[in-house]
Amino acid sequence: MAEAISFLEPRADVLARRSAIVADLADLLAPECLIHEQRELVPFETDAFVSYRRLPLAVALPRSTAEVAAVMKYCHRYGIPVVPRGAGTSLSGGAIPQEDAVVLGLSKMNRILDIDYANRTATVQAGVTNLHVSESVSADGFFYAPDPSSQLACTIGGNIGMNSGGAHCLKYGVTTNNLLGVKLVLTDGTVIDLGGKALDAPGYDLLGLVCGSEGQLGIVTEATVRLIAKPEGARPVLFGFDSSEEAGACVADVIAAGIVPVAIEFMDKPAIEICEAFAKAGYPLDVEALLIVEVEGSEAEMDDMLASIVAIARAHRVKTVRECQSATEAALIWKGRKSAFGATGRIADYICMDGTVPLSQLSYVLKKTSEIVDGYGLRVANVFHAGDGNMHPLILFNANDPEDAAKAEAAGNDILRLCVDAGGCLTGEHGVGIEKRDLMRHQYADVDLAQMMSVRAAFDPGWILNPSKVFPLEGRNAA
Ligand SMILES: Cc1cc2nc3c(=O)[nH]c(=O)nc-3n(C[C@H](O)[C@H](O)[C@H](O)COP(=O)(O)OP(=O)(O)OC[C@H]3O[C@@H](n4cnc5c(N)ncnc54)[C@H](O)[C@@H]3O)c2cc1C
Known part of the structure; x- marks a missing residue:
């Protein structure tokens, strides 16, 4: 360990x-x-x-x-x-x-309390799994947009704790953009309601503050979330490239052109091979990098958007463009992507980093990431939400070898510092937790951290809620 x-x-x-x-x-x-x-x-x-x-x-x-x-x-x-x-x-x-x-x-608090199609909201207990929300409204033509790859297991309370995202958050936003209200138990047991079905409550945005607060400001017991009507159609398309840098540059150019597909996911060669071996999704194996781009809307809208994306991809010498032909094929393409972490776990131990970078830096950071991991004598597979610039290098190592484990952690820290130095941040969606607690000093000045800790202490003066997370242990203004 x-x-x-x-x-x-x-x-x-x-x-x-x-x-x-x-x-x-x-x-x-x-x-x-x-x-x-x-x-x-x-x-x-x-x-x-x-x-x-x-x-x-x-x-x-x-x-x-x-x-x-x-x-x-x-x-x-x-x-x-x-x-x-x-x-x-x-x-x-x-x-x-x-x-x-x-x-x-919160696992015993797992009931859907209210589905309100008139207002397009669902109110659920915090222990309801993410996927269960979408499944509960799917037959009526609705879904809950944030879709972490762990959605079969992870809970709405945990999603709020981490402000989680997923493949389809490029268009619809992450948890905070789909959260309308919470019931929150404060540290002394007082129960408060924040937000609700109507938009934009007056006063301070405490709901926004709670979302992503990693269980440090109170316990979420109920949440009201936005439901979205399913699009007329959706089509994932595979784009294969001869280099990760070209794929990264293509993503940057698509977004810079003002095109917003529902999802743009990236896999490098190791990730393609790992996911294909697991899911048999039909990913091309003769390319160095793959983008899964999903467009949605009417047939004409999808054709239109795809034509613009293909033109940009061609300018980046795209090698393969493969449109998905059936719902079964689409499901397989997403199964491959969403099982990436589990599939990686079949071949090696890994730690998954979660840095975010400006899209213009994507190619540069991908190249430097490989150099960093190579420098430690380890291997890396990249599979991530490219449209959001939210990178997930999976650093492969042997957990039974303490030296290897230490190298993996050191490489991960170097990569996160690289993301910050490139104008990005330490975490896109997985939170700070204990993992990135000490790196917060690389992202923020002491005065910034002190201000955040003051807010925290206003909710929890005794620092009893999840006390060892998010902030470096030294220099905390804990009571
Ligand atoms: C295979 C795999 C794939 C993943 N893919 C993604 C992905 O695509 N996108 C993504 O964003 N994340 C992903 N994750 C990370 C993880 O699933 C998310 O962070 C998720 O939101 C955690 O939910 P949970 O219910 O497991 O919460 P936990 O892990 O139990 O808790 C997460 C945090 O929230 C706090 N918390 C939990 N419940 C409450 C509550 N009711 N009130 C207040 N605080 C609370 C906890 O204290 C903790 O700080 C993945 C994880 C795995 C293992």
């Missing part, structure tokens, strides 16, 4: 009261809603950032907002750290507990 990232020292007073805390929580929750036996805590010791793990003190699985509020009120009273958790698919260690923390899991 890698140990480069340190954890907060657990609070001795909290650890000493473990049995009393469990007994008190047992008064607030039904027996099936509280986990405290060591072997049953194991599934909660990490998330998808698997190199790091800690057993939590206990896991609370409340069934209602009132139960969440009761747990928060209790933990606030005794200064017990609380780590909110959805499905635990965070790739940045956002849901990894600390030894003195109560993990507050």
